[in-house]
Amino acid sequence: MSKQDVFHLITLINPLDKEAIESAELHLNSLTKPPGSLGKLEDIAKQLAGITGETAADVSKRAVIVMAGDHGVCEEGISAFPAEVTPQMVMNFLTGGAAVNVLARLAEAEIFCVDMGVNAELEHERLINRKIRRGTANMAVESAMSREEAVAAIQAGFEVVGELVSRGYRMFATGEMGIGNTTASAALCTVLGGMSADEAVGLGTGIDEQRRLHKVEVVNRAIAINKPNEADPIDVLAKVGGLEIAGLVGVILSAAAHRCPVVIDGFISSAAALAASKLAPQCVPFMIGSHLSHEQGHRKLLSAIGLSPMIHLDMRLGEGTGAVLGFHFIDAALMIMREMATFESAGVSRG
Numbered sequence: 001m002s003k004q005d006v007f008h009l010i011t012l013i014n015p016l017d018k019e020a021i022e023s024a025e026l027h028l029n030s031l032t033k034p035p036g037s038l039g040k041l042e043d044i045a046k047q048l049a050g051i052t053g054e055t056a057a058d059v060s061k062r063a064v065i066v067m068a069g070d071h072g073v074c075e076e077g078i079s080a081f082p083a084e085v086t087p088q089m090v091m092n093f094l095t096g097g098a099a100v101n102v103l104a105r106l107a108e109a110e111i112f113c114v115d116m117g118v119n120a121e122l123e124h125e126r127l128i129n130r131k132i133r134r135g136t137a138n139m140a141v142e143s144a145m146s147r148e149e150a151v152a153a154i155q156a157g158f159e160v161v162g163e164l165v166s167r168g169y170r171m172f173a174t175g176e177m178g179i180g181n182t183t184a185s186a187a188l189c190t191v192l193g194g195m196s197a198d199e200a201v202g203l204g205t206g207i208d209e210q211r212r213l214h215k216v217e218v219v220n221r222a223i224a225i226n227k228p229n230e231a232d233p234i235d236v237l238a239k240v241g242g243l244e245i246a247g248l249v250g251v252i253l254s255a256a257a258h259r260c261p262v263v264i265d266g267f268i269s270s271a272a273a274l275a276a277s278k279l280a281p282q283c284v285p286f287m288i289g290s291h292l293s294h295e296q297g298h299r300k301l302l303s304a305i306g307l308s309p310m311i312h313l314d315m316r317l318g319e320g321t322g323a324v325l326g327f328h329f330i331d332a333a334l335m336i337m338r339e340m341a342t343f344e345s346a347g348v349s350r351g
Contacts, residue, residue, distance in 0.1 A: 010280040012257035016050030024049035030342040044333040056337035059171035062109045064320045069117035069243035070135030071180030078183045078215045080205040087120035094124045100319035107327040117243030130156040139222040143239045150238035150246045157250020165258045172262045174269040175320020176244045185271035187219045187240035193304040202295035233278040248272035256286035265323035266293035270301045290326035
């Protein structure tokens, strides 16, 4: 897929349905409560109406897309975990033992794990193999990947969502796995999000302050060496991003193009959402922020996108865990729309 093709995909994203939003607001205001008193639940209900064109859409068939890829920057000693954890965790997802699997079962969501660039040959009947290459290069030395590889990763994410939509899935959550991907995400935030590396770099998998400062230096070095063009998000993804992050950009763009809500997880998923928002600002209304990560740069990152998180539980696991928890709040908003009595039906006097 060429750069032209990427921009063709972006043209498929249309604005939210204003009439559906107005209809949802009228219905919310007819319910037995003061107007706006359910806060973000009402905002979610109106947003879902605008996305789907339905006052209370059926989004019960939902998917968590966990994209996996390795990062050459691990050579710089920026993580508390070795790189071989990536393929090991992918197998954990596929056998149902990870935290996101547990939370997905609770939310009645299905997990789809995609190998975008794991540095190992993996085989499993449930694994979706879209491997672009076996991990990125060390971005502190050279470009993480070529422009063509970044574009191919975006295309892969777009196609995975398209295939799932054809099977009836109506709502998506972003998830990821890749040792070293908080470093790549911090670099993306530094270039695209108006932050310094020191603001963007957190403790990741649990490193100490000394290693965090080293990680800041690695991010600054990667940006200085590669000189990513902040006006060209694909260039930034290629030079200091990750294969799974670029794949998530495709997931987000595709969800928007197919008029499906996409629930954004934590720091890494939000870095992908930031890149997607720079490529196609019209995709942002299709995103729903899930939680505020414990990663120190996440608050500014969400602000740069224009997202407001639903929950704050000091989580920093990734995988899609926060996004899956967000499904419950979306279900609550939809149940309010479907089941709450109106003033007229309940015989309650309006104020």
